[in-house]
Amino acid sequence: IVHIAAINKDRTIDDYQRIYNKIAEKIREDDEYDGYIGYGPVLVRLGWHSSGTYNKENNSGGSYGGTYRFKLENSDPSNNGLQNAAQFLDPIYKEFNWISHGDLYTLGAVCAIQEAQGPKIKWRPGRVDLPESATPENGRLPDAVNGADYVRKFYARLRMNDREAVALTGAHCLGRTHLKNSGFDGPWGAASSSFTNEFFINLLNEQWKLQKNAAGNKQYDSPKGYMMLETDYALIQDPIYLKIVKEYANNEASFFKDFASSFQKLLENGIDYPKGAPEYIFKTLDDQDM
Ligand code: HEM
Numbered sequence: 123i124v125h126i127a128a129i130n131k132d133r134t135i136d137d138y139q140r141i142y143n144k145i146a147e148k149i150r151e152d153d154e155y156d157g158y159i160g161y162g163p164v165l166v167r168l169g170w171h172s173s174g175t176y177n178k179e180n181n182s183g184g185s186y187g188g189t190y191r192f193k194l195e196n197s198d199p200s201n202n203g204l205q206n207a208a209q210f211l212d213p214i215y216k217e218f219n220w221i222s223h224g225d226l227y228t229l230g231a232v233c234a235i236q237e238a239q240g241p242k243i244k245w246r247p248g249r250v251d252l253p254e255s256a257t258p259e260n261g262r263l264p265d266a267v268n269g270a271d272y273v274r275k276f277y278a279r280l281r282m283n284d285r286e287a288v289a290l291t292g293a294h295c296l297g298r299t300h301l302k303n304s305g306f307d308g309p310w311g312a313a314s315s316s317f318t319n320e321f322f323i324n325l326l327n328e329q330w331k332l333q334k335n336a337a338g339n340k341q342y343d344s345p346k347g348y349m350m351l352e353t354d355y356a357l358i359q360d361p362i363y364l365k366i367v368k369e370y371a372n373n374e375a376s377f378f379k380d381f382a383s384s385f386q387k388l389l390e391n392g393i394d395y396p397k398g399a400p401e402y403i404f405k406t407l408d409d410q411d412m
Pocket residue numbers: 163164166167170202203264265266267273276290291293294296297298299300301303304305306351353385
């Protein structure tokens with residue numbers, strides 16, 4: 123399968139910055155969502171899940187076709203809760219319906235990370251809405267009740283190495299788990315809407331206890347009300363991952379640099395960009411004194 127980015131010569135960075143600003147202003151406006159965590163984290167998860175269906179073996183799945191908009195994909199149990207992000211983006215799409223769904227989902231995630239004071243993420247337009255027949259089957263997104271071997275193998279399918287895998291999982295500094303969505307619960311009170319290296323610091327500093335939650339699923343809980351999935355905790359069980367976790371816990375700049383490159387790679391998996399294809403770095407609302 124080959125997906126070539128379609129360059130729309132009529133659209134400039136100003137057009138996409140306008141959409142970015144609309145999303146960023148709406149994130150500020152709709153601040154009550156999920157106990158005042160806000161829409162940032164679930165927008166990041168939508169951008170990740172619409173890209174995480176990629177399979178390097180046959181270059182299938184991924185963000186290009188915007189197939190999350192079809193029932194088969196948005197009703198995948200792995201996508202429980204992402205309807206909130208899709209509904210958030212609906213009015214933005216209605217106002218700017220010249221953008222493809224794949225570009226919108228990924229732009230929303232980049233916006234959410236940058237507005238959460240995370241790193242600048244380079245973003246390239248050109249994804250094209252594909253028909254429903256292009257929708258990947260359910261089951262391509264990762265399960266949370268697994269160890270390091272599973273995590274390494276899963277990320278390899280997305281062409282990610284150990285550093286990229288650890289960096290990407292650092293996005294779990296944002297938001298929380300919801301029993302009704304995934305059968306996991308927490309963190310309590312501590313869920314954050316700022317993008318930092320706190321996830322790695324927590325992994326190393328908290329006392330973790332593996333226990334069954336109210337849904338009977340195993341997760342690691344700490345006395346201070348933090349939680350980790352088994353796939354999170356795997357990052358300190360595996361000696362290679364552990365070394366990288368320590369690096370990011372002690373050097374937020376290194377985490378930011380690796381996250382920015384890994385997240386762009388994740389969002390662009392499966393897409394061939396023609397030479398000279400435009401690449402944008404959007405200004406935050408703060409950068410624009412808005
Ligand atoms: C092995 C890989 C991963 C597993 C098993 C996993 C699993 C999960 C689960 C179970 C949740 C809770 C969903 C809910 O109950 O609402 C969650 C939330 C989240 N995940 Fe992951 N995840 C993984 C990797 C990633 C990656 C690569 C990113 C982004 C780069 C990411 C970003 C997020 C965010 C931002 C949330 C919070 C969403 C919210 O607050 O609504 N995750 N993840």
